[in-house]
Amino acid sequence: MKVKVKFFASLTEVFGDREREVELGEGARIKDLLDALCDSSRCRQNVFDDSGKIKMRIQIMKNRMPIQSFDGISTRLEEGDVISIIPPMFAG
Amino acid sequence: MLKGGYWGKILWVDLSSKKISEATFDEAFARKYLGGVGLATRIVSEHVTRNTNPLGPGNVLVFATGPYQAANIASAGRCSCAARAPLSGYWGEANAGGHIGPELKRAGFDAVVITGRAANPVYLWINDGKAEIRDASSLWGLDAVETTAALKESVDAKAAVSCIGPGGENLVRFACIANDNHGYFGRGGMGAVMGSKNLKALVIRGTLKPPIADEGKLREVYKDVLSRAKDAPFTKDNAEHGQASAVVPREENGLLPMKNFTMDNWTEGAAKIGAPHFTEELQIKRWPCPSCIMGCHRRITNPKYFPADTGGPEFETLGMIGSNLLIDDLGAIVRANEMANRYTIDTIDLGGVLGWAFECYEHGLITKEDTDGIALEWGSGDALVKMTEKIARREGIGNLLAEGLRACVEHIPGTQLYAQESLGQTVGAHDPRAFWGQTITTIASTRGGCHLHGFAEAFDLGALLPEIGITEGTDRFDVAKKGYAGAIYQDIQQFWNSLTWCFFYFFSGVTLADQVNMLNAITGWDVTPAEAQKMGERIVCMQQVFNLNMGMVPEKENVMQERFTKPHKEGGAAGKVPPWQAILQEYWETKDWTKGVPSKAKLAELGLDKLEAKKALSDAVARDYKKD
Numbered sequence: 001m002k003v004k005v006k007f008f009a010s011l012t013e014v015f016g017d018r019e020r021e022v023e024l025g026e027g028a029r030i031k032d033l034l035d036a037l038c039d040s041s042r043c044r045q046n047v048f049d050d051s052g053k054i055k056m057r058i059q060i061m062k063n064r065m066p067i068q069s070f071d072g073i074s075t076r077l078e079e080g081d082v083i084s085i086i087p088p089m090f091a092g
Numbered sequence: 093m094l095k096g097g098y099w100g101k102i103l104w105v106d107l108s109s110k111k112i113s114e115a116t117f118d119e120a121f122a123r124k125y126l127g128g129v130g131l132a133t134r135i136v137s138e139h140v141t142r143n144t145n146p147l148g149p150g151n152v153l154v155f156a157t158g159p160y161q162a163a164n165i166a167s168a169g170r171c172s173c174a175a176r177a178p179l180s181g182y183w184g185e186a187n188a189g190g191h192i193g194p195e196l197k198r199a200g201f202d203a204v205v206i207t208g209r210a211a212n213p214v215y216l217w218i219n220d221g222k223a224e225i226r227d228a229s230s231l232w233g234l235d236a237v238e239t240t241a242a243l244k245e246s247v248d249a250k251a252a253v254s255c256i257g258p259g260g261e262n263l264v265r266f267a268c269i270a271n272d273n274h275g276y277f278g279r280g281g282m283g284a285v286m287g288s289k290n291l292k293a294l295v296i297r298g299t300l301k302p303p304i305a306d307e308g309k310l311r312e313v314y315k316d317v318l319s320r321a322k323d324a325p326f327t328k329d330n331a332e333h334g335q336a337s338a339v340v341p342r343e344e345n346g347l348l349p350m351k352n353f354t355m356d357n358w359t360e361g362a363a364k365i366g367a368p369h370f371t372e373e374l375q376i377k378r379w380p381c382p383s384c385i386m387g388c389h390r391r392i393t394n395p396k397y398f399p400a401d402t403g404g405p406e407f408e409t410l411g412m413i414g415s416n417l418l419i420d421d422l423g424a425i426v427r428a429n430e431m432a433n434r435y436t437i438d439t440i441d442l443g444g445v446l447g448w449a450f451e452c453y454e455h456g457l458i459t460k461e462d463t464d465g466i467a468l469e470w471g472s473g474d475a476l477v478k479m480t481e482k483i484a485r486r487e488g489i490g491n492l493l494a495e496g497l498r499a500c501v502e503h504i505p506g507t508q509l510y511a512q513e514s515l516g517q518t519v520g521a522h523d524p525r526a527f528w529g530q531t532i533t534t535i536a537s538t539r540g541g542c543h544l545h546g547f548a549e550a551f552d553l554g555a556l557l558p559e560i561g562i563t564e565g566t567d568r569f570d571v572a573k574k575g576y577a578g579a580i581y582q583d584i585q586q587f588w589n590s591l592t593w594c595f596f597y598f599f600s601g602v603t604l605a606d607q608v609n610m611l612n613a614i615t616g617w618d619v620t621p622a623e624a625q626k627m628g629e630r631i632v633c634m635q636q637v638f639n640l641n642m643g644m645v646p647e648k649e650n651v652m653q654e655r656f657t658k659p660h661k662e663g664g665a666a667g668k669v670p671p672w673q674a675i676l677q678e679y680w681e682t683k684d685w686t687k688g689v690p691s692k693a694k695l696a697e698l699g700l701d702k703l704e705a706k707k708a709l710s711d712a713v714a715r716d717y718k719k720d
């Protein structure tokens with residue numbers, strides 16, 4: 001199955017893309033997608049902390065809803081899902 | 093004895109009697125009220141009563157630095173300004189960048205307090221421990237850019253200039269104050285207070301070296317703080333694109349205001365006004381506050397957009413006069429922003445009153461006959477620019493809009509739904525349906541509608557305060573601890589505004605422990621993070637008591653705006669509405685306030701029992717702000 005990934009702000013430079021289509025096996029979850037995306041140590045460092053957890057200030061959304069509203073990094077993906085990854089971002 | 097961070101001196105200027113004097117304070121006072129907004133809260137609370145007209149000579153206008161302005165450190169290029177707000181009639185405060193803070197400190201004062209009203213236009217010249225009231229008749233009517241240039245040329249090219257343009261002179265109730273055309277005391281109408289006092293500008297130059305208790309320790313702590321802040325991802329984004337970097341992501345997660353908070357998506361529009369297009373098209377350069385390594389303020393260098401002599405639009409401006417009005421014409425936004433900066437009117441409230449007016453126009457409640465032929469159509473950059481001029485000059489319908497949202501609703505009854513305000517002040521460009529952590533600042537900020545009085549969006553996003561027990565955030569749509577976080581982040585924000593410090597550094601990894609360590613090195617104190625929170629709590633509590641004294645009824649005022657009680661259908665906040673009553677209740681319980689009124693025990697605990705409590709508890713009655 002294919003999902004679309006959207007990168008925002010500084011992550012567009014880190015991942016070298018604004019949008020990307022990713023091919024995943026059936027039943028894939030967010031963590032599988034992140035493993036597929038983070039193919040360099042720089043990418044990993046921008047998404048995961050030292051203990052391998054997703055950095056707290058990173059927002060990951062499935063179809064514009066935070067993955068915490070589903071099943072966190074175990075959230076299942078389906079054909080056509082749009083995943084947004086937003087770096088630490090504050091506006092005042 | 094004050095060992096560092098303060099001179100212990102407040103400059104008092106009575107413009108009516110032309111009397112200039114000094115007040116002093118000691119270490120106990122400094123440690124209780126800290127500086128910046130804390131110091132200003134103490135002074136305004138003491139001198140303003142319910143009978144004080146915000147635009148009368150009795151109002152007290154305070155410009156206050158904190159201990160950080162004594163040190164030459166990144167984040168300290170800030171200052172606080174406060175008075176009874178002409179926009180709301182309640183507590184008014186603004187915090188801004190520019191040279192005024194560090195310059196005032198180097199001039200030998202921690203704060204300057206202005207009372208009375210000058211017979212003719214004047215400016216105040218403050219220089220190395222001395223002050224002088226000077227004639228400004230020839231400057232009256234000039235905009236902020238012209239005024240700043242004239243004063244730098246005639247007085248001192250290196251001086252900090254904080255001034256008003258026609259918006260402040262015309263007493264627009266949301267007039268701001270321009271600091272060197274770069275930072276703005278935006279909220280609450282502080283520029284109108286200046287205008288009401290016939291005070292055109294403050295011109296400040298200082299060459300004195302403020303005392304630092306332990307310079308070596310400060311440098312050691314600061315070196316470590318700086319190295320971490322430099323490498324933080326937020327520093328990079330904020331430096332490269334400024335606050336425009338947040339527009340596109342904030343549309344994605346549903347926070348951006350769109351069509352007066354009624355629309356769900358505006359993806360293409362957001363891309364046209366936000367970064368990276370914003371940065372490339374305007375040929376943006378950084379324009380940092382003094383000593384700042386991030387420099388989120390923007391300087392436009394593409395001549396196509398000239399004149400652009402003032403700070404370029406930031407997130408709140410792009411949101412409130414851009415997406416909020418569905419205007420994707422960056423040229424029109426830049427133009428209106430430049431006009432607002434020159435005329436000195438706040439772009440958040442400008443967007444708020446125009447959102448109301450555009451919606452009234454859509455429903456036929458305002459017509460071209462009311463607007464001198466201007467079609468207030470969503471997306472019209474032309475209408476934005478023309479209305480900005482009308483408001484600043486109080487021409488035609490601009491005279492109504494210049495009075496703020498409550499006066500607008502009073503003028504066309506039944507339009508409260510179109511007015512996104514609290515205490516009469518427009519809420520910022522942060523839809524609370526998208527981040528439930530924003531609930532408290534949206535409905536219960538002491539300065540009225542605001543996105544920063546308890547910026548618990550940070551809690552939703554995992555920018556935490558482990559030093560005082562906040563080690564885990566909750567998802568933006570999870571109600572758990574939202575009221576608690578609203579209370580604690582509000583305390584901490586007021587601690588920051590008293591230091592006086594730029595809170596963006598918090599998102600670049602400068603922790604509460606770092607902030608306290610720097611404070612202690614500057615002052616020679618042994619403040620703990622818990623005490624820092626208490627300091628903030630005391631300040632918020634004093635502001636709440638001030639509002640009660642002015643007649644605020646919390647149960648009536650701390651209510652979610654109707655528009656935010658219905659969900660978006662689509663987009664990043666689809667189907668979500670914060671359960672605001674539960675959040676508010678938890679907030680009041682955390683504060684130990686009964687229905688918004690601080691308990692006697694809490695006031696005693698905070699050392700506020702003598703001065704403020706009696707008035708607060710006996711005086712809280714409904715208040716008609718128009719007749720005050």
Ligand code: SF4
Pocket residue numbers: 167168169189379380381384385386387388389594595596
């Ligand atoms: S980050 Fe922005 S607001 Fe903060 S001190 Fe730097 S330039 Fe000023």
